Amino acid sequence: MRRMTTRLRSFGLLLAVFALVALVACQAAPAGPQVVSLIVTGGTVVTVDAARHVFSPGAVAVNGRDIVAVDRADVIDKRFKGAQTIDASGQVVLPGLVNTHGHAPMVLYRGLADDLALMEWLQNYVFPAEAGTVNPEFVRIGTRLAALEMIQSGTTTHTDMYYFEEEVAKATREAGMRGVLGETILNFPSPDSKTPAEGLARTEAFIRAFRGDQLVVPAVAPHAMYTLDEQWLRASRALADKYAIPVILHVGETQDEVSTSLGKYKLRPVEYLESIGFWGPRTIAAHGVWLSDAEIAILKRRNVALSHNPESNMKLASGTAPVVKCLNAGMIVALGTDGAASNNDLDMFEAARQAAFLHKLQTMDPRALPATVVLEMATIRGAQALGMDREIGSLEAGKRADIITVSMKGARQTPMYNAVSHLVYVSKGDDVQNTIVNGRVLMRDRKVTSLDEARVLADARAMAERVKQAVKK
Numbered sequence: 001m002r003r004m005t006t007r008l009r010s011f012g013l014l015l016a017v018f019a020l021v022a023l024v025a026c027q028a029a030p031a032g033p034q035v036v037s038l039i040v041t042g043g044t045v046v047t048v049d050a051a052r053h054v055f056s057p058g059a060v061a062v063n064g065r066d067i068v069a070v071d072r073a074d075v076i077d078k079r080f081k082g083a084q085t086i087d088a089s090g091q092v093v094l095p096g097l098v099n100t101h102g103h104a105p106m107v108l109y110r111g112l113a114d115d116l117a118l119m120e121w122l123q124n125y126v127f128p129a130e131a132g133t134v135n136p137e138f139v140r141i142g143t144r145l146a147a148l149e150m151i152q153s154g155t156t157t158h159t160d161m162y163y164f165e166e167e168v169a170k171a172t173r174e175a176g177m178r179g180v181l182g183e184t185i186l187n188f189p190s191p192d193s194k195t196p197a198e199g200l201a202r203t204e205a206f207i208r209a210f211r212g213d214q215l216v217v218p219a220v221a222p223h224a225m226y227t228l229d230e231q232w233l234r235a236s237r238a239l240a241d242k243y244a245i246p247v248i249l250h251v252g253e254t255q256d257e258v259s260t261s262l263g264k265y266k267l268r269p270v271e272y273l274e275s276i277g278f279w280g281p282r283t284i285a286a287h288g289v290w291l292s293d294a295e296i297a298i299l300k301r302r303n304v305a306l307s308h309n310p311e312s313n314m315k316l317a318s319g320t321a322p323v324v325k326c327l328n329a330g331m332i333v334a335l336g337t338d339g340a341a342s343n344n345d346l347d348m349f350e351a352a353r354q355a356a357f358l359h360k361l362q363t364m365d366p367r368a369l370p371a372t373v374v375l376e377m378a379t380i381r382g383a384q385a386l387g388m389d390r391e392i393g394s395l396e397a398g399k400r401a402d403i404i405t406v407s408m409k410g411a412r413q414t415p416m417y418n419a420v421s422h423l424v425y426v427s428k429g430d431d432v433q434n435t436i437v438n439g440r441v442l443m444r445d446r447k448v449t450s451l452d453e454a455r456v457l458a459d460a461r462a463m464a465e466r467v468k469q470a471v472k473k
């Protein structure tokens with residue numbers, strides 16, 4: 001027995017010696033570059049990180065779904081070897097754009113009726129078209145078209161409230177995009193729910209189906225304070241709290257909404273929602289065109305983010321949101337396009353430029369909303385608004401690899417003194433060359449790989465015939 005133990009001991013010692021030799025040998029070998037799944041190199045990398053680093057030429061190393069390093073191109077080249085490489089020379093590399101408000105399937109109503117007063121537009125066109133056409137197939141085909149447009153124009157995360165939201169979620173996931181998505185809840189019958197109770201039940205089923213997904217974040221989406229009674233607004237908040245998920249709603253979009261609220265409750269919309277205990281964390285209020293100083297103070301106190309949609313607000317002549325005031329108050333302000341029926345595209349570069357111009361004009365101050373702030377609104381502040389800034393919104397090691405590259409080689413972009421200035425004041429969605437989400441290349445050299453482009457367009461054109469028939473009736 002004793003002898004046996006001694007033998008075992010000497011065997012153990014031998015093993016330890018072998019392990020030590022192996023370790024020394026390993027360390028002595030020259031350290032080769034680490035192999036990663038993808039390297040984007042050679043462009044001007046605008047990180048939008050806390051120090052607002054810009055590397056030129058810079059590179060981003062990606063492994064699987066995550067960014068592993070962002071640095072000068074020569075540093076990355078020494079440290080890493082990519083299974084795939086994207087040459088971004090002559091391009092700007094930046095975080096994927098975050099659209100914080102939209103209704104994706106409404107791309108199928110793009111240009112159906114323009115230049116009308118809001119109520120005429122809604123009652124004679126949007127509502128009849130929706131009543132006659134919205135079903136799961138319509139939502140699927142519309143979301144695929146929207147996803148194609150968003151991938152082509154550099155949006156990697158979109159925020160959505162519509163109907164049959166599970167179809168929006170499936171199409172978003174298939175396209176490889178990220179989405180914060182919520183089923184619209186209304187007091188009156190909608191295309192998929194006869195009552196608000198049914199809308200909430202659908203929402204809870206949706207949350208259970210998609211929570212924990214890599215790309216889809218479920219949200220609760222009560223439409224607005226003027227389209228829902230107090231009990232349903234409270235129930236929406238309770239549901240969001242139960243699952244600790246975001247809330248999306250429209251607030252203070254028109255003067256009509258404010259006068260309705262004042263008439264009914266003697267309170268402005270944000271004040272009314274405060275009085276019923278609606279405001280809470282992870283809330284994205286869309287529009288906020290008509291906000292008083294007191295309402296801005298409430299939103300700030302409750303840490304509610306504003307999704308500013310300049311093009312929709314201008315096209316529907318809703319008014320100009322007090323964006324500079326909200327920023328000065330310390331609110332998180334992000335950008336959105338709204339649905340394509342009131343924009344009429346999903347190009348976040350255009351939303352960024354329009355936002356800058358609109359607020360310079362409104363304040364009569366060209367220093368208002370500088371390019372650096374607008375780019376943040378389209379990226380990191382969008383991520384903050386959605387409560388996702390630990391995962392997305394900037395190019396940093398450890399974050400998800402949501403990356404786009406934008407060409408700066410054309411006449412329009414020449415010369416380039418300042419990349420951030422060009423991104424906001426010169427670039428258009430069509431300048432995006434590569435779109436990467438969660439480490440997957442969704443568009444390479446303008447060829448979308450995650451969707452069958454010809455099929456998506458053909459399906460959308462066929463669906464448009466049904467929309468025309470519905471509006472004719």
Ligand SMILES: [Zn+2]
Binds near residue numbers: 101103250338339
């Ligand atoms: Zn909207």
